[in-house]
Amino acid sequence: xxxxxxxxxxxxxxxxxxxxxxxxxxxxxxxxxxxxxxxxxxxxxxxxxxxxxxxxxxxxxxxxxxxxxxxxxxxxxxxxxxxxxxxxxxxxxxxxxxxxxxxxxxxxxxxxxxxxxxxxxxxxxxxxxxxxxxxxxxxxxxxxxxxxxxxxxxxxxxxxxxxxxxxxxxxxxxxxxxxxxxxxxxxxxxxxxxxxxxxxxxxxxxxxxxxxxxxxxxxxxxxxxxxxxxxxxxxxxxxxxxxxxxxxxxxxxxxxxxxxxxxxxxxxxxxxxxxxxxxxxxxxxxxxxxxxxxxxxxxxxxxxxxxxxxxxxxxxxxxxxxxxxxxxxxxxxxxxxxxxxxxxxxxxxxxxxxxxxxxxxxxxxxxxxxxxxxxxxxxxxxxxxxxxxxxxxxxxxxxxxxxxxxxxxxxxxxxxxxxxxxxxxxxxxxxxxxxxxxxxxxxxxxxxxxxxxxxxxxxxxxxxxxxxxxxxxxxxxxxxxxxxxxxxxxxxxxxxxxxxxxxxxxxxxxxxxxxxxxxxxxxxxxxxxxxxxxxxxxxxxxxxxxxxxxxxxxxxxxxxxxxxxxxxxxxxxxxxxxxxxxxxxxxxxxxxxxxxxxxxxxxxxxxxxxxxxxxxxxxxxxxxxxxxxxxxxxxxxxxxxxxxxxxxxxxxxxxxxxxxxxxxxxxxxxxxxxxxxxxxxxxxxxxxxxxxxxxxxxxxxxxxxxxxxxxxxxxxxxxxxxxxxxxxxxxxxxxxxxxxxxxxxxxxxxxxxxxxxxxxxxxxxxxxxxxxxxxxxxxxxxxxxxxxxxxxxxxxxxxxxxxxxxxxxxxxxxxxx
Numbered sequence: 131x132x133x134x135x136x137x138x139x140x141x142x143x144x145x146x147x148x149x150x151x152x153x154x155x156x157x158x159x160x161x162x163x164x165x166x167x168x169x170x171x172x173x174x175x176x177x178x179x180x181x182x183x184x185x186x187x188x189x190x191x192x193x194x195x196x197x198x199x200x201x202x203x204x205x206x207x208x209x210x211x212x213x214x215x216x217x218x219x220x221x222x223x224x225x226x227x228x229x230x231x232x233x234x235x236x237x238x239x240x241x242x243x244x245x246x247x248x249x250x251x252x253x254x255x256x257x258x259x260x261x262x263x264x265x266x267x268x269x270x271x272x273x274x275x276x277x278x279x280x281x282x283x284x285x286x287x288x289x290x291x292x293x294x295x296x297x298x299x300x301x302x303x304x305x306x307x308x309x310x311x312x313x314x315x316x317x318x319x320x321x322x323x324x325x326x327x328x329x330x331x332x333x334x335x336x337x338x339x340x341x342x343x344x345x346x347x348x349x350x351x352x353x354x355x356x357x358x359x360x361x362x363x364x365x366x367x368x369x370x371x372x373x374x375x376x377x378x379x380x381x382x383x384x385x386x387x388x389x390x391x392x393x394x395x396x397x398x399x400x401x402x403x404x405x406x407x408x409x410x411x412x413x414x415x416x417x418x419x420x421x422x423x424x425x426x427x428x429x430x431x432x433x434x435x436x437x438x439x440x441x442x443x444x445x446x447x448x449x450x451x452x453x454x455x456x457x458x459x460x461x462x463x464x465x466x467x468x469x470x471x472x473x474x475x476x477x478x479x480x481x482x483x484x485x486x487x488x489x490x491x492x493x494x495x496x497x498x499x500x501x502x503x504x505x506x507x508x509x510x511x512x513x514x515x516x517x518x519x520x521x522x523x524x525x526x527x528x529x530x531x532x533x534x535x536x537x538x539x540x541x542x543x544x545x546x547x548x549x550x551x552x553x554x555x556x557x558x559x560x561x562x563x564x565x566x567x568x569x570x571x572x573x574x575x576x577x578x579x580x581x582x583x584x585x586x587x588x589x590x591x592x593x594x595x596x597x598x599x600x601x602x603x604x605x606x607x608x609x610x611x612x613x614x615x616x617x618x619x620x621x622x623x624x625x626x627x628x629x630x631x632x633x634x635x636x637x638x639x640x641x642x643x644x645x646x647x648x649x650x651x652x653x654x655x656x657x658x659x660x661x662x663x664x665x666x667x668x669x670x671x672x673x674x675x676x677x678x679x680x681x682x683x684x685x686x687x688x689x690x691x692x693x694x695x696x697x698x699x700x701x702x703x704x705x706x707x708x709x710x711x712x713x714x715x716x717x718x719x720x721x722x723x724x725x726x727x728x729x730x731x732x733x734x735x736x737x738x739x740x741x742x743x744x745x746x747x748x749x750x751x752x753x754x755x756x757x758x759x760x761x762x763x764x765x766x767x768x769x770x771x772x773x774x775x776x777x778x779x780x781x782x783x784x785x786x787x788x789x790x791x792x793x794x795x796x797x798x799x800x801x802x803x804x805x806x807x808x809x810x811x812x813x814x815x816x817x818x819x820x821x822x823x824x825x826x827x828x829x830x831x832x833x834x835x836x837x838x839x840x841x842x843x844x845x846x847x848x849x850x851x852x853x854x855x856x857x858x859x860x861x862x863x864x865x866x867x868x869x870x871x872x873x874x875x876x877x878x879x880x881x882x883x884x885x886x887x888x889x890x891x892x893x894x895x896x897x898x899x900x901x902x903x904x905x906x907x908x909x910x911x912x913x914x915x916x917x918x919x920x921x922x923x924x925x926x927x928x929x930x931x932x933x934x935x936x937x938x939x940x941x942x943x944x945x946x947x
Contacts, residue, residue, distance in 0.1 A: 136784075137776045139545055139553070142887040145823070151658040151665055152891050155828035158651040159666055160644055164387075169644070172342040172359045172386045177415040180344065181210055183408050184263035185418075186253040186270050187428060188245035191279035191498040191856020192292065195244055195252065195272065202269040203255060208262035210412045212270070214253045215240035221407050225399055226369035228607055228616075229465030230304045234297040235496065237464040239373075239403045245274070246294055246463035247498050248858050249427025251400075256408045256416055279856035283460035283495035284437060294463055294496040303465050304494040306610065308476075308782060310549035311487030316452030320443035324524045329925040330512050330905075332435035332460070333848035334426075335505050335840075336868060339389025341398040341429065342419030345405035349413055353380045354406050359388045360398040362683035364640050365621075367675040370399055374406050382676035385643035392840065392901075393504035394431040396685050397466070423861050431503030432850060434471060434512045435460035442520045448528055448535045452487035453480065453520070459492060462499035469494050471502070471509030473606030474686070476550045477789030478510060478597035481517045482559045483539040488549045498856040506840060506901045508686060514596040515926070518906040522594075522913065523922070532910075533572075536595045537563060545887075551784035552599075553774075554792040555894075556884045562818050563595060566796035569880045570816035575800050583918060588803040589813065592911025598793035598821070598902050600687035600895025603775035606788045622771045623692035624679035627657065627700040629708075629764040631750035633743025635661060636669040637697070640681035642689055643672055647897060648829045649689060655825055656694050656890075660701040661742060662728035680769050687895025690825060691791060692770055694890040699768030707764060711749055712740040714756055774888050791886050791894040795819040797838075797907035799875075803915045805937050808930030810846055810912060812875035817903065820882040821896030822889070830896050831879050837900020839874045844901065845908035847873070849927050920944060 163169055200212040213221070218240040225237045240251045253270055257263035278292040285291060286301040294301055317323065343358040354376055360366070364383070371378040383402070388395050401418050408416040420429070441454040459471070472492045479488050507514075525535040540559040547553050566572075575591050582589040604621045608614035626638040637657055642649040654665035673679075682688070705725065712730035713720040716738060723730045731739030748755055749764050776786040800814040817834055824830055847867040851859040860866040885892020905926055912933070913922050920940040925932060 136547060140774050140888050143889070145885055145892045149659055149891070150662065151655045152823065152825050153827070154655065155826055156651065156655065156665060158648045158829065159654050159670070160648060160650045169387045171339050171389045172344060172357065173339060173419055175344050175357060175386065175417065177344060177346060180415040180417055181256050181258060181412060182260040182263050183254050183256050183404060183416050183418040184260060184267055185251040185404065185424065186267045188241065188248060188250045188252055190245055190274050190276050191248050192277040193245050193274035194277065195241065196275050197273040198253060199271040200253065203266040206262070206266040206269055208258035209266045210256045211408070212253060212255050212266070213408065213411065215242040218407060221411070222403060223373050223375060225373055225403065226366065226397070227464070227466050228468045228470065230468060230611065231298065235295040235303060235464060237466060239400050239407065247500050248856055249500060251428060254404055254408060256412055279498040281497055281499065281852050281854060281856050283435065283458050283497055286495045286497050287458065287493065294498060298496065301496040302493055303461065303496055304469050304492065304610070307489065307491040309489050310783065311452065313452055313454065313487040313489045316487045317441070317443045317454065320451050321446040322444055322528065324442040324444070324520060324527055326440050326520060326523060326924065328438040328440065328516055328519060330434060330436045330515060331926060332432050332850050333844050334429065334432045334850065335392035335394030337388070337390030337394055340420035340422065340425040341395055341401045342417065343402040343405040344415060344417045345402070345409040346415040347406065347409040347413070352376065353382065354410065355382045355384060356402050356406055357384045357386050358402045359386045359395060360402065361388055361391055361395050361643070362397055362641060364675050364678045364681040365683060366397055366399060370402055373399070373403050382674050384674035385672045387644040392506040393508060393685070394429060396431065396504040396683070398430050400430060422863070426866060427858050427861050428500060430466065430501065431505060432462065432500050433505035434502065434509050436512055438516050440516060440520055442524055444524055446528065448530050448538050450483050450485045450539045452485055454489040456491045458495055460497050460499065461494050462497055462501040464501040465494060465496070466501055466503060468607060469610055470607045473609070473788065474508045474510035474599065475513035476785060477552045477599040477606070478792065479513055479550060480548050481514065481597055482541055482557070482595055482794055484541045486549060499852055504685065506837060506898045510599060511898070511902045511905060514902055515906040515909065518594040518596060518910060519924070522910050526917065532593055533563070533567070551778070551786050553787045553790045555790050555886045555888055557792060557794050557820065558882065558884045559595060559794055562794055562796050562820050562882050565880050565882055566798055566816055566818040569818060569878050570798035570814065572798060575814065588805055588915040590801050590803065590911040590913065590915025592799045592801065592907040592909070592914060593796065594903060594907045594910055595796045596903050596906060598687065598795060598896065598899045599789040600791045600793060601691045601772065601789065602686035602688060603772055603788040605775065605778060605786060609778040609782060609785050620680070620771060621682045622680045622769050623696050624681050624767060624769045625653070625693060625696035625700050626679070626765065626767040627697070627704055629704060629742060629746045631747045633741065633746045634667065634669065635663060636671060638671050638673050640673055640678045641683035647684065647689065648826065649693070651829060652690055652825050653693055653697060656697045660697065679767060684897070686789070687897040689897065691889050691893050691895055694893050695773060696768045696770035698890045699770055700766045703766035703768070704764055708742060708745045711745050711756060711760065715740055715745070715748060791822065791889060793819065793821045793894045793896055793899065795899055795903050797903040799907050799911045801908065801911040801915060803912060803933070808933035810928065815875045816878040817900070818880035818882060819896060819899050820884055821899070822894030823883055823885045823892035824881060825893060827881060830881070833897055834879055834900045835877055837898060837902070838877060838904045839869055839900070841901040841904020842874055842908065843869045844926060845905040846927050
């Protein structure tokens, strides 16, 4: 039996009761500017003298570049320069890469000696307009020597497969197996071992505005300003500066509203580097904005692409013991985040179930496809899908009710350490399940299912119960290695609060420009809660990296928890100074004052008070009314670090606490499958989420609806399809299918709140929930609809052709054709 010494948990917080603004469904404070078309996206930006860049992309999945002729393109009207991959390699170092052995799979903004996927950039043209730049691209002659392409991730790992990177010596960038808990014992003592092979194919976030940047290099000062719709404009500053070979203190990355992301703009470094490189070459501002084909074929952030072989050990009464997971993940041609996607999976690998052991093998395969990156869920949504398919299959093999097998295995005591070492801070899974059963009219639909089958119709109910981890620690990006190159531990978030002379409050953020979420509304509500003001009176501004404080940006549903902590810290400093000022002004002892309704007053004597505005104007305009050591003004900042994280053990038997704020949800879609066409339609859909204390239920409901719509796309429609030669067959929305309002049902949404004991107000993250749950729930629903026909679908997306193939195969097995 493996035993682990675990560090003490943080002190449990006491949460404020009777909140005024946190928990209110107010309208978004961002809406007026965006609904008026005044958001100011990167495509709207124009600087004096600005030029435009366009990138020539490889038509081959794998080929040696034997020559590039740019003479005609350079002579084309309006063209200022043409930069090839070879020239770009002189101007720029490789792009940021957290992968294992990055020197063996070097990632650049333009390919140098060979291309490794269709769409990889080989040259960039800078011209007076995007039209002229595009025209000049057609005049560039590139000679290629095609090489065999490797597309299937498992074949890529076979001996003799064409190498994506010769220096790596194989197409396996990473291969390691972790054991957590006593895996051998759990499988040896199990009554039943359920096995399966599951396939999740890649899709990706589709923002309304693609990734772009406007760069402006000043040769007089050597300073480069980059306006970009990337989300992490502060944290990746030094990495982009390093790529561009300029000092970090001479790069100012300024935020522009992201225009949608869902992870797909988490870093997005290529456009910033291309625009910066071009601006430095031509000495004028340059805009580079991906078109849709650029974004689909060559973005930084395709989603997960996994094959699973799984074994689930359990007892005959349905008690889950352990799980053995062997996964191959297709990372494409480069591996920018390493295998951090699987850190997300390990944070909640056993779901809401009290399993005691986990074996996890991950192999990172390199293929001739676009690289993987972040997409809503960052790999943990795939784990939810895999686990729930296994639990559902186990229930069928043991003839157990799908509700009962889940309820029997729920974790009920918190904090709860799962076998990997991560902690679940709080939860009430029975309550969420009960609410979901009621909201979904579960028994009614079971009855309808029986009636429908008598009529030859196939109705399925897809109940799943799954986790949503939030607020990652940096350790998940390096605990994969015994000797990590950069074992960083800081992923902070910062806020500055300023109270002006009239009492008006401005909050400055250092990441998180609008990406489809509501950061300004959330911060406004938190500030309003602290200062007893109207959230719509709070002004929210963003600061670029030049004068910025440490910040990481959104990712892993961390924003609300982290910004809440930063707001709380800055508020405490302001209130401490305001208390001292108020006490001086009222000639009172600070201990005799209390904060009430937006000001300090003498306890028991409410008519003796100073509002925040009273105090602010005195601190701004009447210096000599205060002690000499009290500075003018009322402005404070807070850099807020992760509230609960611990280090992994040296032997990696325990990965420490790295994703501790654990949300939970139960989704119940009801579908009908047309067995003649393979079409899947929704009859109902209910979702109950527990994200701790809600800041704005209306915004969270929007997250759930949007995430579920994306999950429906993942489950039924969206896929980046590459043929055997590595050609991308879905490079436009003609072929890459996104569900419209016609395919997304109206959702019944319920909330349950189990506050976190370790965060301000008990908040947990909730930004990814819908997509974390929907693919698993829909797959279970389809299988439930077809179970009586012997059909079980094990691959996403469940396209009509795949579904029909499964139905035909089952028919053949039954001897019915």
